[in-house]
Amino acid sequence: MSEPVLELSGISKRFGAVQALSDVSLRVHPGEVVALLGDNGAGKSTLVKVIAGVNPADTGTLLWEGRPVTVARPADAQQLGIATIYQDLALCDNLDIVANLFLGGERSTAGVLDEVGMERRARELLDSLSVSIPSLRVPVASLSGGQRQIIAIARSLLGEPKVVMLDEPTAALGVAQTAQVLDLIERLRDQGLGVILISHNMADVRAVADRAMVLRLGRNAGDFRVEDTSYEEIVAAITGAADNPVARRAGRVAVPGSEEA
Amino acid sequence: MAQQTPVAGEAAPAPDPRLIVTGSSPRGLVAAALRRLRGGELGALPVIVGLIVICAVFQSLNSNFLSPQNLSNLTLQVVSTGLMSCGVIMVLLLGEIDLSVGSVSGVSGAVLAVLAVNHGIPEVAAIALAVLTGTLIGVVHGTVFAKVGVPAFVVTLAGLIGWQGAQLYLLGSDGTINVPYDGAIAYLTQTYFVPAVGWGIAVAAVGLYAGLTLLGERRRTAAGLPAKSAAEVIARTVLLAVPVFGGVAVLNLWNGVPLAFLIFLGFVVVFDLVLRKTRYGRMVFAVGGSAEAARRAGINVDLIRISVFALASTLAAVGGVLAVSRGFAVSQSSGSGDVLMLAIAAAVIGGTSLFGGRGSAYSALLGGLVLGAITSGLYLLQMDSSVRYMITAAVLLIAVILDAVSRRSRRAHARG
Ligand SMILES: Nc1ncnc2c1ncn2[C@@H]1O[C@H](COP(=O)(O)OP(=O)(O)OP(=O)(O)O)[C@@H](O)[C@H]1O
Ligand SMILES: [Mg+2]
Numbered sequence: 275m276s277e278p279v280l281e282l283s284g285i286s287k288r289f290g291a292v293q294a295l296s297d298v299s300l301r302v303h304p305g306e307v308v309a310l311l312g313d314n315g316a317g318k319s320t321l322v323k324v325i326a327g328v329n330p331a332d333t334g335t336l337l338w339e340g341r342p343v344t345v346a347r348p349a350d351a352q353q354l355g356i357a358t359i360y361q362d363l364a365l366c367d368n369l370d371i372v373a374n375l376f377l378g379g380e381r382s383t384a385g386v387l388d389e390v391g392m393e394r395r396a397r398e399l400l401d402s403l404s405v406s407i408p409s410l411r412v413p414v415a416s417l418s419g420g421q422r423q424i425i426a427i428a429r430s431l432l433g434e435p436k437v438v439m440l441d442e443p444t445a446a447l448g449v450a451q452t453a454q455v456l457d458l459i460e461r462l463r464d465q466g467l468g469v470i471l472i473s474h475n476m477a478d479v480r481a482v483a484d485r486a487m488v489l490r491l492g493r494n495a496g497d498f499r500v501e502d503t504s505y506e507e508i509v510a511a512i513t514g515a516a517d518n519p520v521a522r523r524a525g526r527v528a529v530p531g532s533e534e535a
Numbered sequence: 536m537a538q539q540t541p542v543a544g545e546a547a548p549a550p551d552p553r554l555i556v557t558g559s560s561p562r563g564l565v566a567a568a569l570r571r572l573r574g575g576e577l578g579a580l581p582v583i584v585g586l587i588v589i590c591a592v593f594q595s596l597n598s599n600f601l602s603p604q605n606l607s608n609l610t611l612q613v614v615s616t617g618l619m620s621c622g623v624i625m626v627l628l629l630g631e632i633d634l635s636v637g638s639v640s641g642v643s644g645a646v647l648a649v650l651a652v653n654h655g656i657p658e659v660a661a662i663a664l665a666v667l668t669g670t671l672i673g674v675v676h677g678t679v680f681a682k683v684g685v686p687a688f689v690v691t692l693a694g695l696i697g698w699q700g701a702q703l704y705l706l707g708s709d710g711t712i713n714v715p716y717d718g719a720i721a722y723l724t725q726t727y728f729v730p731a732v733g734w735g736i737a738v739a740a741v742g743l744y745a746g747l748t749l750l751g752e753r754r755r756t757a758a759g760l761p762a763k764s765a766a767e768v769i770a771r772t773v774l775l776a777v778p779v780f781g782g783v784a785v786l787n788l789w790n791g792v793p794l795a796f797l798i799f800l801g802f803v804v805v806f807d808l809v810l811r812k813t814r815y816g817r818m819v820f821a822v823g824g825s826a827e828a829a830r831r832a833g834i835n836v837d838l839i840r841i842s843v844f845a846l847a848s849t850l851a852a853v854g855g856v857l858a859v860s861r862g863f864a865v866s867q868s869s870g871s872g873d874v875l876m877l878a879i880a881a882a883v884i885g886g887t888s889l890f891g892g893r894g895s896a897y898s899a900l901l902g903g904l905v906l907g908a909i910t911s912g913l914y915l916l917q918m919d920s921s922v923r924y925m926i927t928a929a930v931l932l933i934a935v936i937l938d939a940v941s942r943r944s945r946r947a948h949a950r951g
Contacts, residue, residue, distance in 0.1 A: 298616035306903040327833070328830070328831055347833070348831050348832070349833035352733070352833050358831070360831065364825075364827065364828040364831040364832065365828055366820070366821045366824035366829065366892075367824055367825065367891055367892075368829050368891075369817075369818060369820060369821060369824055373817060373820075373821075377817075377828070377834070378821075378829075378832030378833040378834050379827070379832075379833070380814045382813070382814055385813055385814070386812050386813060387812055387814060387817065388811060390751075390754050390755055390758045390760065391758075393694065393755075393758075393760050394758045394759070397760070401838055409761075518731055
């Protein structure tokens with residue numbers, strides 16, 4: 275297989291008394307969708323923020339296309355070509371949609387913002403995502419939760435990234451929008467991007483992910499090829515035991531246990 | 536990227552049916568304006584209405600109020616605090632406050648007078664050094680706030696006391712330094728333009744506004760984006776032209792347009808353009824809206840914060856220089872008393888939100904004129920400071936209440 279575009283090893287991160295990540299490793303190849311799985315509080319969002327430079331790691335190394343790099347600030351990650359959609363959305367409520375889409379990467383000529391160019395590009399981008407939003411010049415505070423999520427996703431695509439990280443991108447979305455985001459993830463993969471997807475929805479993960487990387491209590495707890503792995507195996511890795519609440523419930527209610535993790 | 540891979544075969548969606556489209560007829564424009572008002576987007580309307588009411592009341596009490604001489608005086612009187620307000624607005628947009636602008640204006644005035652009078656440095660150089668003093672002070676405030684993490688309120692409160700102390704120290708035992716009546720310093724507020732120049736500036740300003748707006752809207756239309764109709768552009772141009780030409784006509788009846796007022800207007804216009812049209816301005820709004828979102832977008836939040844505090848203190852220093860120019864002197868009381876209060880009040884009365892992320896540079900002009908009109912009117916009526924303080928406080932309270940209520944109303948209309 276090709277060289278990983280992004281490879282982490284020995285990542286540790288501590289918040290006060292909480293060791294959120296210990297010695298975590300992760301790699302993503304171009305054209306691969308890696309699902310990052312784990313229970314609530316397992317450290318998934320923390321790992322994403324480490325990679326994105328929002329909360330840099332205490333220790334550990336990061337290889338980008340084989341070269342060691344340091345990501346100390348969000349701008350470092352953006353320059354490498356890492357785009358991030360955060361779980362706690364990172365939009366400025368007082369700015370309009372266009373301003374939010376281009377935040378930190380505004381187009382300007384001779385120091386003056388190119389509002390026309392940005393609005394047209396924003397319109398094209400949102401149209402290509404089939405998003406219907408009445409006006410691009412309303413503050414994002416007036417949008418619904420799902421619309422805000424789509425804006426955040428759209429924003430990450432503007433910078434021509436090589437790796438896209440999505441932290442629970444479909445949690446707030448309707449059926450059609452969820453399908454669109456999954457389509458989008460497949461398109462990104464087909465274009466040769468590396469995708470890191472965090473989701474609690476096993477159906478979504480099975481639909482698009484090539485590999486599943488499980489975190490448990492801030493440590494690596496398994497790395498599976500999704501095709502060859504059963505649902506039960508992944509759940510066991512997430513919960514840390516073959517005897518877990520999901521298995522017990524499946525035995526009790528005899529529901530075909532394949533929907534939610 | 537998504538551009539290269541559009542969702543197969545899907546045409547661009549039709550305009551969203553929920554979007555209320557307003558026609559370009561006069562009735563449509565009025566309806567749109569009313570809807571914005573109800574949604575809590577008051578803009579400059581309350582302050583303009585307030586200004587008209589205040590002028591009408593004082594004019595009915597004393598017919599000298601709207602005389603060219605009094606209005607000319609008024610324009611000079613608002614310049615110094617107005618410039619400070621301009622800086623305060625930048626800080627308010629960040630969602631912070633700067634309590635030191637009065638003291639910074641005072642200490643800068645003292646630096647100016649000490650250098651020019653006591654040390655005989657050329658006045659122009661002394662002015663530059665006084666303004667630079669303000670900039671450095673602002674960098675210190677901003678750095679302590681952004682890098683050390685001390686709340687801006689506390690940093691600038693320390694500045695309020697500390698820089699006033701520095702001012703007293705610089706002025707020494709005399710306490711007052713007079714500046715010459717015929718130098719560059721005095722020139723700033725003693726210069727008036729002959730009528731033709733005033734008219735020329737007015738025509739150029741309105742013409743530029745109309746031309747650039749039309750050009751911008753044409754570019755939007757050409758790009759297939761929603762644009763303002765020609766009727767709306769004309770209506771806006773007329774709304775701008777009336778006060779501009781009216782103001783020049785009145786000022787020309789007295790000495791002409793004062794240089795100092797033009798300096799103030801120049802700062803307001805430049806700051807407005809910087810805030811609305813440049814990347815820097817966009818970053819200031821972004822940090823004021825959500826500092827964490829701005830940081831994740833790769834914006835250097837610390838740098839923006841430091842630069843804004845530097846700008847605020849720089850403008851306070853410019854205001855201090857103009858105050859010295861107007862009074863021909865700097866004293867121990869320069870920049871103290873109600874100066875700070877007026878500078879912050881003008882910004883808020885002008886419509887800049889105390890909650891950060893919303894406002895415009897024009898607040899300094901409109902709010903400054905409201906407070907200046909009150910001061911001037913009460914002076915004509917021979918009321919003393921006690922009444923002025925109480926009325927100013929009431930106006931400020933009304934403005935803050937409007938700010939809070941319109942914020943709530945924006946919430947109700949989902950406009951954070
Ligand atoms: N800024 C922070 N300060 C202190 N502790 C933090 C911080 N961020 C995360 N943590 C802690 O780190 C641990 C991992 O949190 P994280 O947000 O990464 O979980 P997660 O896997 O994303 O969970 P979820 O599925 O609920 O989103 C938690 O125990 C959390 O309390
Ligand atoms: Mg999370």
